[in-house]
Structures are given as C-alpha cells and as structure tokens.
Amino acid sequence: MIDLILNQTLNGLASASSLFLVASGLSIIFGVTRIVNFAHGSLYMLGAYLAWTLVGRFGPTDALGFWGGVLLAAVLTGLIGVVIEVLILRRIYQAPELFQLLATFGVVLMLQDVALGLWGAEDKIGPRAPGFKSFVILFGNRFPTYELFLIAVGPLVLLILWLLFQKTRWGTLVRAATQDREMVGALGVNQRLLFTSVFAFGSMLAGLGGALQLPREAVTLHMDLSMISEAFVVVVVGGLGSVTGAYLAAVLIGILHAFGILIFPKITLVLVFLVMAVVLVVKPYGLMGKAPVGHQRAHGPAEPLLLPADGLTKLAGLIGLIILALAPLVAPDHILLTLTELVIFALFAASLHFMMGPGGMASFGHAAYFGLGAYGAALAVKWLGAPMEPALLLAPFLAGIAGVVFGWFCVRLSGVYLAMLTLAFAQIAWATAFQSVDLTGGDNGILGVWPSAWAVSKPAYYYLTLAVCAASIVALRLTIFSPFGYGLRAARDNPLRAEAIGLDVVRIQWVAFAVAAFCAGIAGGLFAFFKGSVFPTYMAIPRSVDALLMVLLGGVQTVSGPIIGAFAYAGLSEQLMKLTMYWRFVLGLSIVLLVVLFPRGLVGAGLALRERWRKEPEPAATLVEARP
Amino acid sequence: MTAVSPAQIASAVAASEPVLVVRDLAKSFGGVRAVDGVSFSVLPGTMLALIGPNGAGKTTCFNMLNGQLRPDGGQVLLAGRPITGMKPRNVWRMGVGRTFQITATFTSMTVRENVQMALISHAGEIWSPFGRARDRHREAADALLAQVGMAAQAERACGVLAYGDLKRVELAVALANQPKLLLMDEPTAGMAPRERIELMALTADIAAAEGIAVLFTEHDMDVVFTHSDSVIVLDRGRLIAHGTAEEVRQDPNVRAVYLGTGATSGGH
Numbered sequence: 084m085i086d087l088i089l090n091q092t093l094n095g096l097a098s099a100s101s102l103f104l105v106a107s108g109l110s111i112i113f114g115v116t117r118i119v120n121f122a123h124g125s126l127y128m129l130g131a132y133l134a135w136t137l138v139g140r141f142g143p144t145d146a147l148g149f150w151g152g153v154l155l156a157a158v159l160t161g162l163i164g165v166v167i168e169v170l171i172l173r174r175i176y177q178a179p180e181l182f183q184l185l186a187t188f189g190v191v192l193m194l195q196d197v198a199l200g201l202w203g204a205e206d207k208i209g210p211r212a213p214g215f216k217s218f219v220i221l222f223g224n225r226f227p228t229y230e231l232f233l234i235a236v237g238p239l240v241l242l243i244l245w246l247l248f249q250k251t252r253w254g255t256l257v258r259a260a261t262q263d264r265e266m267v268g269a270l271g272v273n274q275r276l277l278f279t280s281v282f283a284f285g286s287m288l289a290g291l292g293g294a295l296q297l298p299r300e301a302v303t304l305h306m307d308l309s310m311i312s313e314a315f316v317v318v319v320v321g322g323l324g325s326v327t328g329a330y331l332a333a334v335l336i337g338i339l340h341a342f343g344i345l346i347f348p349k350i351t352l353v354l355v356f357l358v359m360a361v362v363l364v365v366k367p368y369g370l371m372g373k374a375p376v377g378h379q380r381a382h383g384p385a386e387p388l389l390l391p392a393d394g395l396t397k398l399a400g401l402i403g404l405i406i407l408a409l410a411p412l413v414a415p416d417h418i419l420l421t422l423t424e425l426v427i428f429a430l431f432a433a434s435l436h437f438m439m440g441p442g443g444m445a446s447f448g449h450a451a452y453f454g455l456g457a458y459g460a461a462l463a464v465k466w467l468g469a470p471m472e473p474a475l476l477l478a479p480f481l482a483g484i485a486g487v488v489f490g491w492f493c494v495r496l497s498g499v500y501l502a503m504l505t506l507a508f509a510q511i512a513w514a515t516a517f518q519s520v521d522l523t524g525g526d527n528g529i530l531g532v533w534p535s536a537w538a539v540s541k542p543a544y545y546y547l548t549l550a551v552c553a554a555s556i557v558a559l560r561l562t563i564f565s566p567f568g569y570g571l572r573a574a575r576d577n578p579l580r581a582e583a584i585g586l587d588v589v590r591i592q593w594v595a596f597a598v599a600a601f602c603a604g605i606a607g608g609l610f611a612f613f614k615g616s617v618f619p620t621y622m623a624i625p626r627s628v629d630a631l632l633m634v635l636l637g638g639v640q641t642v643s644g645p646i647i648g649a650f651a652y653a654g655l656s657e658q659l660m661k662l663t664m665y666w667r668f669v670l671g672l673s674i675v676l677l678v679v680l681f682p683r684g685l686v687g688a689g690l691a692l693r694e695r696w697r698k699e700p701e702p703a704a705t706l707v708e709a710r711p
Numbered sequence: 712m713t714a715v716s717p718a719q720i721a722s723a724v725a726a727s728e729p730v731l732v733v734r735d736l737a738k739s740f741g742g743v744r745a746v747d748g749v750s751f752s753v754l755p756g757t758m759l760a761l762i763g764p765n766g767a768g769k770t771t772c773f774n775m776l777n778g779q780l781r782p783d784g785g786q787v788l789l790a791g792r793p794i795t796g797m798k799p800r801n802v803w804r805m806g807v808g809r810t811f812q813i814t815a816t817f818t819s820m821t822v823r824e825n826v827q828m829a830l831i832s833h834a835g836e837i838w839s840p841f842g843r844a845r846d847r848h849r850e851a852a853d854a855l856l857a858q859v860g861m862a863a864q865a866e867r868a869c870g871v872l873a874y875g876d877l878k879r880v881e882l883a884v885a886l887a888n889q890p891k892l893l894l895m896d897e898p899t900a901g902m903a904p905r906e907r908i909e910l911m912a913l914t915a916d917i918a919a920a921e922g923i924a925v926l927f928t929e930h931d932m933d934v935v936f937t938h939s940d941s942v943i944v945l946d947r948g949r950l951i952a953h954g955t956a957e958e959v960r961q962d963p964n965v966r967a968v969y970l971g972t973g974a975t976s977g978g979h
C-alpha cells in the first residue's frame with residue numbers, strides 16, 4: 084500500500100512539471116502585460132510538434148540530436164511568441180481586457196490550423212529520450228527514469244526562475260512591472276522591449292513544457308485546449324502572477340490526478356474541482372496570490388450610458404422577427420435548419436451577454452450550461468422516458484442548478500479570475516459527461532432525442548424554437564431594464580457605491596449568473612431535440628468560445644449586440660467551413676483583425692458611426708474617456 | 712412669522728438626542744493603534760467636522776462608521792441602536808447616507824437614474840425582474856435633484872459631468888434613503904474653492920432643514936471653520952480636541968499638531 088502511494092506521488096510530480104512550465108509562463112506574461120494569453124496552450128502544442136519534427140530530423144537516438152531538438156523547439160516557440168506579440172498584442176495593450184482575450188482566442192484558432200496544415204490530423208508518437216530509456220525499481224515498482232528526470236525539471240526551473248528574477252536586471256524589471264506597471268514606465272524603462280522579451284520568455288517556457296512531453300505522450304491537435312484549461316486551474320489555485328504558487332498548485336493538481344485515477348477513476352476532475360473550491364473559499368486569490376489592487380477598472384473607458392431602444396430600433400427588431408416568422412413560407416428545409424440553429428445560438432449568446440454586459444462577468448465556460456440543458460433534456464428522455472414537452476421544461480433547471488452551485492464560487496472573484504474559474508467549471512462539466520459512461524454514454528453521447536410528433540417537421544420545430552427563443556430574449560431584455568437589471572449594472576459600474584446604497588452586490592451577481600445559466604439551458608434543451616442527440620462536445624471549450632465571440636462581435640455594451648453577433652458569427656463560420664478546410668485560420672485571422680480595427684464590436688462601431696453622423700452638440704456618452 | 716416645517720419641529724424636539732454616538736472606538740493594524748478609544752456624538756441638523764493631520768486615523772474612523780471596517784472595540788449607536796460592525800449595505804438600511812472622497816456614481820446611467828437606483832433600493836424593489844426601472848420614483852428623484860440644483864442635468868450621463876456636479880449627484884443619491892446621518896469623506900477634495908463653499912453651504916442648509924446630522928472629514932480649514940457647528944481633532948488615533956471651530960482653533964494641542972499648516976490658514 085505504502086509503495087503504491089509513493090509510486091502515485093512520483094507520477095503526480097512528473098506530470099506536474101510540464102503543467103508548471105506552462106502555468107508559470109502564463110503567470111509571468113500576465114504579471115507584466117496584464118494579458119491572459121489564451122494561446123498559451125497552443126504554444127505548448129507547437130513546442131511539442133516542433134520537438135517531434137526537430138528530434139526526428141536530428142536523430143532521435145543521438146543524445147545531442149534529442150536534447151538539441153527539444154531546446155531548439157523551445158527557442159523557436161519563444162520566437163513565435165515574439166511574432167505574436169509584435170504583430171498583434173502590441174496593438175491592443177490599451178484595449179479592454181476582454182478584447183485582448185478575444186485576440187488571443189483568434190491566435191488559438193489560427194495556430195490550430197497551422198498545426199493541422201504542417202503536421203496533419205494524425206497523432207504523432209515521439210521517441211524515447213536517449214539516456215532515459217530504462218526503468219529503476221522503486222518500492223517494488225518499475226519506474227521510468229524519464230519520469231524521474233521530469234520530477235527534477237520542475238524544481239530546477241523554479242530555481243532558475245528565482246535566480247533570474249532576483250539576480251538579473253531583467254528579472255528585477257519584470258518583478259517591478261508586475262507590481263506597478265505605470266511606475267516602471269515612468270522610470271524610463273523601454274517597455275516595448277520588456278513586454279516583448281517577457282512574452283517570448285513565457286512562450287519559450289510553454290514550448291519547453293510541450294517539447295518535454297514528447298517521450299511521454301502522443302502529440303495531438305487537442306493538446307492546446309486541454310492544457311490551457313488545466314493551466315488556468317493551476318494559475319487560479321496558485322495565485323495569478325506567482326511563480327511559486329504555480330509550482331505548488333501544479334504539484335497539488337498533478338498528485339490529485341494521480342491519486343484520483345487510483346481511487347475514484349470516474350470523478351478525478353470532480354476531485355480537482357473540490358480542491359479548487361476549498362482553496363478559493365479559504366484564499367480567494369489563490370495559495371500565493373494577492374487581491375488585485377485597483378484591478379477592476381485597470382484600463383478601458385468607463386461603462387457607457389445604456390439607453391432603452393428608440394422607436395426605430397424596436398421597429399427594426401419587429402421587422403426582423405416578422406421576417407424570421409415568415410421564413411418557412413419561402414425557405415427550403417435546409418435553410419430552415421440553419422435558421423433554427425441560428426435562433427438557438429442567438430438565445431445562447433443573449434444569455435451570456437446578460438451576465439457579461441450588464442453583469443460585467445465574462446464567462447469562458449458558458450457552454451457548460453448550454454450543454455447541461457441539452458443533457459437535461461436527453462437524460463429526461465433516456466432515463467425517465469419523458470416526451471419532448473416536459474423534457475424541455477426540465478432541461479433549463481439542470482443548467483440553472485449548476486449555475487447556482489458554480490456561480491456561488493465565481494461571483495466571489497472578478498475580472499480574469501472569474502473568467503478562468505468559469506472555464507475550469509465548464510471543463511469539469513465536460514469531463515463529467517465524458518467520464519460518466521453509464522449515465523451519459525460518454526463519448527458516444529445520447530441518441531434518439533426526438534421531438535414529439537407535432538414538432539417533427541422542420542417548420543414546426545422552427546416555430547417552436549423561434550417562439551421559445553424570442554420570448555426568452557425579450558424576457559432577458561426586459562430584465563435588463565428592470566430594477567434588477569439596474570441593480571446588476573450598478574454592481575458592475577461601482578460595487579462600492581452599490582453597497583453604500585444598500586445593494587447586496589454578491590447576491591445580485593449570483594442571481595444573474597444563475598439566470599444566465601438557466602437561459603443557456605433553454606437554448607441547450609432546444610438544441611438537443613433539434614439535433615436528436617447530445618455529446619460532451621456541446622460543453623467543450625470551442626462552444627464556449629463561440630458564445631463569447633458572438634457577444635463580443637456584436638458588442639458587449641449593447642443589448643441587441645449578441646443577437647446580431649450570433650447571426651453574423653454563426654453565418655460567417657458556416658460559410659467559411661464550406662469554403663475552406665482551414666476555416667479556423669480564416670476565422671481566427673478575422674477575429675484578430677476585428678479586435679484591432681473595431682475594439683467595440685460591430686454594433687458598437689455602428690453606434691459610434693451614427694453618433695458621428697448626428698454630430699450632437701454634446702459628446703455622446705459612449706465616446707467619453709474614462710474619468711480619473 | 713414664517714411657517715415652521717414639520718421637519719424643523721421634529722429636529723427641534725429631537726435636538727437633545729444625538730443621532731450618532733460613538734464610544735471608545737478602537738482599531739489596530741498589526742500592533743499600530745490607528746484609532747484608539749475615540750468617543751463623540753453628533754446632534755441632528757448639525758455639521759461635525761473630523762480633522763487631523765495625515766495618518767491621524769480619520770479614514771479608519773470613518774470606515775468603521777460606514778461599515779467598511781470592523782472595529783476591534785467600542786460601540787457605534789445610530790439613534791440609540793447599535794450599528795457596530797454592520798456591513799455597509801446594512802448601515803445604509805439603518806439610515807446612513809454616504810459620499811465618497813473620489814466620487815462614486817454609476818457611469819452607465821443618467822443622473823436621474825443614479826438617484827432612482829438608490830430610491831429603488833430604499834423601496835426594496837431591487838429583485839423585481841420586470842417593469843421599467845426608469846419609470847419608478849421619477850418625481851422623487853427629480854425632487855432630490857432639484858434640491859441639489861441638478862434638475863436641469865437629469866438626463867445627462869454621469870460619465871460626462873463636471874466634477875462639482877458629480878459631487879452634487881452623489882449628495883442627492885446619499886439623501887435618497889432619508890438618512891438620519893450623512894457621512895462625507897473629504898467632500899470638497901478636488902474642487903475649486905468657489906465650488907467648495909457652494910457645496911458645503913448647500914449641505915448645511917439641507918442638514919438644518921431636514922434635521923440630518925452630518926459628519927465630514929476635511930483638509931480645507933476654510934471649509935471647516937465656515938461650515939462646521941463643531942470640530943473634533945484626531946492625532947495618532949486619539950481624540951485631542953473637541954469644540955466649536957473657534958475653540959479648536961485656539962487649542963494649544965491642536966496648534967502644536969498643525970503648526971505651520973492648519974494654524975496659519977485660520978489666521979485670516
């Protein structure tokens with residue numbers, strides 16, 4: 084028994100090393116540039132692919148060839164980081180936080196297709212490391228020496244980082260910038276060079292993390308997103324900006340995984356979730372993290388004035404709805420299918436907008452609630468034998484309950500911390516669906532989720548969808564302009580003031596979180612019966628990203644934004660998918676360009692244009708700079 | 712003889728009873744006694760200035776009254792009921808309005824909506840998910856804005872206002888729950904001298920008319936000596952003087968503390 088425990092501890096420590104490399108890079112980059120680099124998992128993946136190619140070229144059996152390949156892969160990943168920083172990030176350091184994130188999402192998409200184009204869709208198996216091919220007998224078990232090597236890498240890199248930060252001028256600058264960016268700028272430090280070098284260094288760490296995994300596991304196109312979500316958990320648990328915290332958290336998570344697989348193989352991720360929950364309740368900013376100072380309004384303008392729709396906008400909405408209602412008279416079935424999907428996504432996006440816009444809480448994991456709605460409907464059909472109507476009614480409650488539970492934790496944080504936590508929860512929901520094969524069918528999903536007889540025809544189901552979604556969107560809209568919606572905006576605009584006029588900020592945000600989850604669940608339920616089946620991918624990160632893109636594309640601070648964004652985004656990506664195999668690259672590139680050119684989203688850009696046209700005597704509130 | 716308003720009668724009747732009573736208030740940070748056994752009280756309709764050099768414990772003291780800090784010891788009574796250690800939102804519910812040193816308003820709302828927001832909260836309607844918030848308590852909000860001279864700008868966004876006007880909006884928001892006590896942290900910081908006098912004169916008028924007790928911290932000694940009914944002076948966490956502006960000005964302890972700063976500004 085004791086030998087088993089020791090053995091699993093070693094396994095956990097070995098897997099912690101790469102996690103630590105990636106998370107520390109993420110943390111250092113965030114500390115200095117205040118950008119949460121979503122593409123960090125992609126850099127990790129590139130590191131692994133580059134190592135695979137280089138090691139293969141240099142000769143995998145030769146020690147120099149192998150290690151030279153691994154190190155060169157790390158350096159090349161660092162150079163790719165330089166390109167990303169100089170071409171994209173440098174232009175958006177002053178943009179609102181969410182748009183920076185959006186841009187790094189764009190990079191994720193682009194790099195996914197770059198990897199697909201260069202290395203193909205097949206998994207790549209790396210060679211074993213020369214000099215580390217044997218086993219040692221530890222506690223009666225065979226233990227690969229490469230794992231022992233990896234265990235040593237973690238503390239070694241931690242030591243190197245510590246020396247670098249304490250003993251070099253560059254390290255001192257990085258620490259200073261992490262504490263007070265403006266001050267470092269005021270001292271005449273070349274910030275551009277500092278930012279670029281920090282980004283390159285962080286990228287190199289990610290690349291090294293990926294390259295070192297080569298002898299351990301296959302290189303796949305899915306490495307990026309699975310790594311970034313784990314790295315987010317590590318960073319949230321360890322404390323954003325703390326390298327030591329990242330190491331502690333990586334070890335904690337690594338060991339939890341190792342033992343979880345042994346003891347509760349089906350709920351390892353639930354275990355991780357529980358530990359994370361405990362840490363966040365005791366220390367909301369992680370093991371070694373500090374509460375962000377003045378973080379909430381770090382940059383970006385003050386929240387613009389939100390006015391209810393004028394007559395013209397209402398008329399446009401009504402005309403849009405009438406066109407959608409008349410569509411089945413002229414449109415063939417395949418167009419109706421697309422429209423059904425678009426309408427469902429519009430509700431999905433509107434539900435995310437509710438918490439992101441008026442609520443000021445960005446969720447990176449909103450697909451969890453969409454997926455839980457879909458599973459709620461499918462499970463009701465499969466296990467309770469429910470027909471469509473009660474299943475559709477039940478569906479949002481599963482999502483809503485998850486929203487109540489997850490939301491309780493999330494609303495205690497703010498900004499990027501909250502966003503990363505939502506992503507981690509979504510990953511847990513996804514993994515639960517994936518791992519609970521008995522209940523959910525795992526990867527095979529649940530099939531045979533068909534509508535009742537009256538709603539089987541395409542137009543009938545389209546009308547059902549349109550009616551439910553339009554009603555839900557209108558309800559959300561009314562809520563935004565209701566006293567509760569005002570309270571929610573008050574809590575976002577100025578939490579201190581909100582508390583000082585008697586508002587319970589945390590509770591208001593909690594309720595809004597649950598409402599958003601519930602409405603996403605409605606969309607998910609409709610989607611389940613639309614597709615006739617549900618799969619864990621409904622909850623996966625790409626779908627959360629879809630929702631985020633729809634909202635940001637439309638513009639967060641406009642109420643009609645998410646609907647227009649949903650139609651624009653879903654329409655665009657579908658057309659792209661038809662046109663080219665590398666649609667992700669084109670989409671990613673469009674996102675990056677969009678962020679650089681229109682940092683306020685499509686509707687926001689339209690509004691700005693309209694304001695300029697009208698030339699009002701008083702500067703429009705939406706264009707006003709932030710007050711001190 | 713001019714008519715006497717019910718508010719004035721009420722304040723006259725209650726004049727003997729202080730609105731705020733603070734007893735032996737204490738707070739330490741890591742062994743440093745930031746506030747050390749401070750006691751005072753404020754009568755309805757009067758303005759009490761809390762002054763002291765930097766680091767005297769003014770802000771700590773203030774934050775214990777408004778609920779942002781929990782005191783280590785002592786008692787805070789509002790109209791005879793203890794509010795010690797309550798959260799800010801509950802302190803507000805007990806009848807304490809508040810303005811911030813750096814103005815705090817809701818930038819995505821108009822001036823009127825800012826006041827309506829406070830009125831909605833006061834009426835306990837915050838959880839209502841339907842019905843337009845803009846249509847609620849409109850007259851009451853306009854009345855409050857008229858009181859602070861902001862009625863003409865009711866439709867403007869709070870994000871575009873001049874600083875002095877923002878202060879007025881904050882005052883209207885703070886008055887929305889018909890407070891017994893108004894806490895103002897550095898109300899005139901960052902304002903032009905003329906605006907300072909106007910704002911404080913307005914506050915004093917409203918306080919007298921409605922019988923509201925006002926406690927404010929202030930750096931500008933002109934404002935303190937012109938607009939306070941009495942003054943308390945903190946130094947290194949302790950209360951070193953308490954009296955009228957003139958008494959405090961003559962106090963040798965206060966002169967010692969303010970030597971070269973406050974003492975000269977009073978000498979006009």
